[in-house]
Amino acid sequence: MNEKIKSLYLSYLEKNISKPDEEYLILxxxxxxxxxxxxxxxxxxxxxxNTSGKINNIxxxxxxxxxSQMVEKEKSAQIRPQNNLMYWLPRMAATFLLGMIISAAIAYAVFNTENSNVVYQEINTPAGAQSKIALPDGSTVWLNAESRLRYSNQFGKKQREIFLTGEAFFEVAKNKEKMFVVQASDLSIKAYGTSFNVKSYPEENTVETTLVEGRIGVKKAGLKKDKSNEIMLEPNQRVVYYKTSANVAAPEKEDIENEMITANSKKENKQPTYMISKGIDPSPFTSWKEGTLLISSETLANLAIKLERKYDVKIQFKNEALKKIKFSGPLQNETVEQAIEAISIAAQIDYEINDRNILFKGIKTNK
Amino acid sequence: MWFSRLYGNNTDKPVTIEEFRGIFQELFPELCLYATKFVGDFDTSKDLVHDVFADFWTNSEKLKNKSLVKPYLYKAVKNRALNYNKREKRKSRLDELFDSQNVIVDFSDNNDIISAISYEDLQADLEEAIGKMPEQRQAIFRMSRFQQMKHKEIAEELNISPKTVETQIYRSLIFLRSKLSHYLNDR
Known part of the structure; x- marks a missing residue:
């Protein structure tokens, strides 16, 4: 086989082959x-x-x-015909409607050859809500809006492993024998008796970990337990992990005065990509648990996402340019109307509120 | 519990949400792997499997007398994937040539289920095999497959010629094929 055939075949695999070349290959x-x-x-x-790399528990x-959201929507639209299954649907609705509920969703997993049953405990918070959870090992977790925490009945026995989707603040009880590990997206965050914040919403491209106290180690799940693969954080440090290297955008939120390091454990292997900020003030990243949003030079696009979660509203933009306007300042006990009004005054933006839908229209024109 | 339902146990009760969730979490990965056999790319496979679950959800009442959820889902994925290919007409002639050579496991009875690919095994075996390659080849293969980088981009990144990249990728593929042959034969 000659080089040309190899080369053509590889371009076929990459879906990058011309019709004549393909015919040539077929011949x-x-x-x-x-x-x-x-x-x-x-x-x-x-x-x-390709597929194997993309499948994981998360x-x-x-x-x-x-x-489950789709099923829920279907139900509220009344498209779903009446049948026997209707009997449990109200239970599912409750998960969404009643705010935080601890669903005893039971999953039996079969490990190795022995049929040991692992039961998962799951805590969900909908948009507009937050919850504070006491874990069996004495640790405390604050779960932000639209987030989910999951742990098995093995939690605290041999390990302390917990799965997070969304944002949470952890205050971990000290226990040297049993490592506390947060699995968020494709990161593993190991805590050694400490308090820290993890933000890992599936729709966002980053996993952000902010350490307030103690020591934590951040490592991409699946990498060897090698020191060189783990990033150790000291208090008042923050690490932003970019989920896909293709979308590594320059972070807008980092303050310039912070020392920044891009840690590439292996030069030739671009993954994982981290951005570490040292000597930061962690409070803007953790204040949500006291119900305060500390906004520090954030774009309206990012702020809108936070407001949507905090107030359970939908925010839309008529004018894309508005998304780039930056804001700073605290938001505490304001109602959603007050918050939007404040933004509108600060940036001179016209808006409309219609029930839970907010539309930012454009810059106010001077009359 | 869903487990007994999955591996054959005749009951008349409808599938509950807990059971459904268990089935979903257990089978989603392997059904995706199965679907890639027909449609090639992962995102399409994921969507197809999602649709199959949605159908299964609305129709699971019909299934109450069928003892085997797993073969049913495998078959549904296959049918949907084949329909998709027919509808989209996206297959090239070369795709068709290769497809015509493939024996498709039908999962029409319980025994075949055992031969389904577990993604955990696949990931572990793939990772082990990749680890046995020379370092530069590993890096190039990962960039190509896991980060979906094109030859040219890899060549630029590593400051080597695109020809070298091609050669390295091809060698990786030949090597991995020899190590992972049990995943590739007749599947």
Missing amino acids: WLKRNPDYVKEFNEIRRLWSLA LVEKEWNLF
């Missing part, structure tokens, strides 16, 4: 049928390798969330 394969099997298996390998969680 070649007809003359060399021995290669059909090899190429076919490589093609399968190609798609498996993805399945995310898909399940999407799925």
